[in-house]
Amino acid sequence: MSLGIIMLVHTALDQAEQVARHWTRAGCPVVIHVDASVSQGIYDRFVAAVANVPTILFSRRHRCDWGTWGLVAATQDAGELMLARFDQVRHVYLTSGSCLPLRPVEELIGYLAARPRTDFIESATTADVPWTVGGLDQERFTLRFPFSWRNQRYLFDKFVQWQRALGYSRSIPRGITPHMGSQWWCLTRQTLSSILHDPERQKYDRYFRHVWIPDESYFQTLARLYSTNIESRSLTLSKFDFQGKPHIFYDDHLQLLRRSDCFVARKIWPHAERLYSAFLTDPTSAMNRTEPNPGKIDRIFARAVDRRTRGRAGLYMHSRYPNYGWENGVTASKYSVFQGFAELFQDFDLWLARATGAQVHGHLFGPHRAEFTDGQTVINGALPDDANLRDANPQAFLTNLIWNTRGQRQCFQFGPGDNIKINWFLTRDPNAQISVITGAWAVPLFKSDADFALIRKEAAALQKIENRMLDDLRSADVKARIRIWTMAEFIEAPMEPLQVIIDEIGQTGTRRLSEAPRMEELAGFGQFLQNLKNQGMHPYLMGDFPVDPVPRNSGQPARKPYLVKK
Template sequence: MTVGICIMAHHHLYRVEELARHFASGGCRVVVHVDVQTPSRDFDALKTALSDTGTIFAARQRCEWGTFALHNTAMETSRLLIDTFEDVDHVCLISGSCLPIQSLDKLKSYLAANPDTDFAESRLIGVDEWVHEGLSEERFTLYFPFGWRSNRWLFDRAVDIQRLLRVNRTVPAHLQIAVGSQWWTLSRGTLRRILDDPKKRETDAYFRKCWIVDESYVQTMVRTHSRTLVNRSLCLTEFDPQGKPFTFYDDHAHLLQRDEEHFFARKIWHGATGLYNKYLRGVEPMAAARRPRGGSLKVLVNEGRENRCLGRPGLLMQSRFPVQAFERQHRTARPYLVLDGFDFVYQGITQWQKSLGLPLAHDRLFAKDAVKFADDASVMPGGIVANPRIRDWNTEQFLTNLVWNARDRQQSFQFHVSDSTRMASFLLKDPNANILFIKGAWAVGMTPNPGETSAQFRRRTMRLKLLEKKHIEEIEGAETRANVQSWTLGEVMADPALPLNALAAMIEGGKLTDVEALPTMRHEHGLGELALNMPVEGMQISNQQAAHTNVSQFKRPESA
């Protein structure tokens, strides 16, 4: 078993020298590409230092992040490797800031045990969630003639103009777009088939104007040419909420040591001498010996993300001192109720609220194509009409006027984040909003529409899931001023009285006598299929259990 290593480097070449020498001394074939913008004196020094190792250097190209050039250079570097070394069985693409975290003997044994097997993360766009921040599907439907780092203003303006013009590029019929980590390990046969694909010219022409091609080209093509695909990378990478790589330092040595699924790790700080000594020379760093051994890498990264985005209550210091900007959002005239997801779960929920004494129980005020006032009214006090075009001119002011003109009466309305993400944000920042939220309620009755393919159904389901995920993150954010109570769908189906009790307790002047007619739960037609294909937060009970659930457990509040 002979392993080929392609190293993509652009700075800190003294570390690249150590890395290439380690692989070469272990019997690997090594090809290095150094960005053309790296000073020539540094490149020449690297070539001289590695002249005794058999390392080959690829023709230098400019590799701006996100552009097709970066991907194309990596592919041509890998082509040079397999054209030069006929004994190479697998090719690993890594960066100059990677480190091998297991021995080369283990890597060779693992790949020898998996011949003709490719290790590449490949997540279907629109179906699997992978992109952290920024452009997702638009990477492939818009044109990107400018680099983000070199021409950021032009990049942003080009995106804005294309959105305004509703540009929507057509994906070639032979491609099923996928995304994933750019650090892959491919068998020689698969790599050769990708490089010599008969439709390569057409494929390259399409991807040339896409964005962040190195995270999509191979990830897409490997689905066509791989005989055995393992959908994961052999390179350990973690990202922050902005998509920037997590950096490993000397005191992370014990975390890397516990990882048995990966053979490389990125991104290693160039000053982490302890890690370089440990994994390239076998010398245990002192910092690792002093580091507490508790916790895992996943826990550490998740805590770091939370601390960075949300902070810790009561902690103010130089590195985190939030600036309170001027508040631009006004508050409404009086408290009101927002029932988020209730109409997915309960039938006749608006009529039931009226029976409890709620004066104005609206239906969906912000549905895409309708405004559904209480009692099917077409005009509300203040001359507010049930016209979605007028409402959408300024949705925030629409709600503000509605509350103001009926401020002597309590109001409620049905809502879901899919109605309007803009209003979802507004409601969370309004201290007068009392939001009762059933997480995952959209899944009830979620079945394919007539003529809808399974892929289209999964895409529609994923869209709702991602919308709600972002909505939950916003609820947990520091800017939320609304009063939010939430339950998972599983909790509600196990005990439907939970949100009903909370709702009844919040109705001002509600009746104290028991109500004879209670809302019934809707049938969850496709919930079982959906739960198998697209897990919903809080769904831990079976359809049979849910089908026999009723609301007889409802209890009237002792006082109102």
């Protein structure tokens, strides 16, 4: 009998009984503390259930609210009872009712017997670890905390604020340096006895009684006074999330727990019957004799925390809707936005789809409907083309479209006649590739037969809108890949920018364009712009267009020079 077990129990007493019997079958005495919040009837039935095991004892009960002194008092009483009743115990292992032995108890006994003077207790100063969650590091040792953080949160916060405002600070007892660490330790009899029978114990108890979360600092601090050999680690596998809450292990974590090679794990779900039946088995077949190594599964927990805190790139749903700046990627994959191209070129969407293999939509944010490719009214993810539903949340519409079509590059047309509320969102998305031909919205007006007064009014409104859009695109906060050309400079040499755009989309192998999209007939466009100027509107976004430009493509081929012989 060289190992004694202390169990702090407050729920799932049936499982606690099963584990306690498992410890005693290997020759380990068990002292159980049952939370005072458990009703007397349930407690009495629990005591009666294990009455036939003489090495299972029960210590004086305390109320053990999270982060309060009761947990330390319960451990002290259980430790004193263990040392007083079982003289042959050389190590005392503190566990909870939700802890589960993962390896044969004989292996743990042998492991500790080979290290008779070693205390396994996580113990580090607040300056050396990033564990603390909640904004209280050194202050947990210099302020008073008479109120429960969980049950009296308002009083807790107000009392902390009041002490800070007054500049109040408690003095730390001379001779100790506060340390912190996991509550679940394994101490030698000598170290635990020295802590419990210290002549200064009353002074230390008075001090730690009003420390925040004393169960993670009392033994961790005092062990430094008496231990001759501390290994600052716990033999219990205990993982915590980013909020400081323990991970719970379920039945489907069986293989994960086996890989850890740890002796004990917490926190086990009370109904994980598969885990209890798998580990509370024949000691000769449970696990291999290896050094405990929780680091083997740290990568899995790190990924789980990352998934929980950051989520998947571009995924939004009712259970995960991050605040601005907390997204793990604004959208799920890269996409392309074309402004002015569909106005300048005929059937540009069909040409782009052939050239890239991408899924090319019309004006997704058009005024009447979302113009999905091939005239579809509903697309992946049951997204309808209804403009009212889309405009209720344009960002959600776009992020859902990109998420539900990930794996295929999405392209769509955009312009000042669309719902431009999405424009700012596009500019801050690193996945967006935005190509703009400014002033191209004037081409449909030029080709229309509407009254010129109405055309002038529409042109002035569209130019004003596009100018605001360009301000967004040129903002210092832009993260999208943006290219902007005036209409005049683009039509002078359209193949080069088109080639750059196609190469960047990169859906197909890099190759030179062999087919150019067919440009709208622009004869007389310069005069049209001049007419707008004559009516008092200044169309400056198109660039410089001469009133009578030289035709880009003459209907008749140029005559070849020839030599006449005499």
